[in-house]
Amino acid sequence: MILPRLASPNLAFALVALGVLLLLAGSYYGLFVSPQERYMGDVQRIMYVHVPSAWNALLLFTLAMGCALAYLWRGGWGWDAHHEALLEASAVLSFLLCVQGSIWAKPTWGVWWDWDPRLTTTAVMLLALLGILALRSAVDDPEKRATWSAVATIIAFVDVPIVYFSVRWWNSLHQMQSSPETVSAPFIVPLRLNAFGVLALMGGLALLRARVAARRTAKELGPALPPMPAGAALEA
Amino acid sequence: MTDTLRLPTPAPRRSNARRWLAVLAVVVAAAGFGLLTAGGIGENLVYYWGPSDVKKAGDQAIGATIRLGGQVAKGSIRQGGGEGSLLEFSVTDGKAVVPVRSTGVPPQMFREDIGVVVEGTMTKEGVFECRRLMVSHGNEYRAPVDAEAPDMEKLIKSTEGLQQAGD
Structure with missing residues (x-):
């Protein structure tokens, strides 16, 4: 388990590199190898970034919730550092998700946005993530920040299954989840490559971001600074 | 690259107060979820009429x-x-x-x-x-049949x- 401790930068950079490679391969396949969709044409290709963004936004929010729960239950700064990092990664993906969705919606549905259950609950998810991050930046005491934001994350997590099931529970403009049965084979390859690409890239970046969070917390806690390597000047 | 960055000290210890907060947060989240799903919002939230x-x-x-x-x-x-x-x-x-x-x-x-x-x-x-x-x-995405293209x-x-x- 990495999350209660800090990952080595080598591992994080390796994940980032793997993510970039997978995304390059998936995007090449999606843009140049996969055929046009029968009715939507080239517009459908935005699915190759939209769907991986959605999956990973929900997955990273779930992992952030796990870190929040673990922090409250067990203590330890590692959980808090990764909680913060995963919240940010999920917020970035949720934002991209909404933008990509809008770009896809305009030429197919005919509108940029509508207050459909899937779109609305996703907007709630993005706002909840931004709200928790705002809470974190507003609290100076590291322990209070960690505790309060962990509680907020656990409660806000309620929205994640609602986002997922919204298209099943209510009638909506957004289509239901696709499955390999509803998607032609040449479309599935870039979807999978990009899904794992986004996961590796954002996962690697989150591991690096957690190191930044840990370093800041160490500074806030005062004199008991962690040992630094000789010559590794941190502060300008 | 030698990695010398360690987690900050002192680490927050296990605390019963925090554990109660964890339980409370999970209960609130579960209750909220239960109310939303079992509380009939499915019938009350209507995006469109057939x-x-x-x-x-x-x-x-x-x-x-x-x-x-x-x-x-x-x-x-x-x-x-x-x-x-x-x-x-x-x-x-x-x-x-x-x-x-x-x-x-x-x-x-x-x-x-x-x-x-x-x-x-x-x-x-x-x-x-x-x-x-x-x-x-x-939710269907199909490759075109024959040479048809949009x-x-x-x-x-x-x-x-x-x-x-x-x-």
Whole structure:
């Protein structure tokens, strides 16, 4: 388990590199190898970034919730550092998700946005993530920040299954989840490559971001600074 | 690269107060989720009405801004010539049929049998006056059969026409 401790930068950079490679391969396949969709044409290709963004936004929010729960239950700064990092990664993906969705919606549905259950609950998810991050930046005491934001994350997590099931529970403009049965084979390859690409890239970046969070917390806690390597000047 | 960054000290220890907070947060989250799912929000949160619902609502649907959703009935599309012209079609759910009157160029995806959500109101004559036309597509993505390919120029044009008709 990495999350209660800090990952080595080598591992994080390796994940980032793997993510970039997978995304390059998936995007090449999606843009140049996969055929046009029968009715939507080239517009459908935005699915190759939209769907991986959605999956990973929900997955990273779930992992952030796990870190929040673990922090409250067990203590330890590692959980808090990764909680913060995963919240940010999920917020970035949720934002991209909404933008990509809008770009896809305009030429197919005919509108940029509508207050459909899937779109609305996703907007709630993005706002909840931004709200928790705002809470974190507003609290100076590291322990209070960690505790309060962990509680907020656990409660806000309620929205994640609602986002997922919204298209099943209510009638909506957004289509239901696709499955390999509803998607032609040449479309599935870039979807999978990009899904794992986004996961590796954002996962690697989150591991690096957690190191930044840990370093800041160490500074806030005062004199008991962690040992630094000789010559590794941190502060300008 | 030697990694010398360690977690900050002192580490927050296990604390019973924090554990109670964890339990409380999970209980609140579970209760919220339970209320949302079992509390009948499914019936109270309605994004659009089907043709049957609109028919059942009768006079209530007249004058009120509502959304009507369903499939475009086969053979029901009638389009006047020229820009910003009349577009008539029927929306069906297999049981009831509601005639819809709209203006402007619909999105390229608009065709028989595809899902639509129209925003507007019912008129006394029983025709749905559409102010905003949205096309909903299913979760199927298929490679084209044979050499057919969508007309991209037409697709782009369709989004331009919609700006006036929809918003």
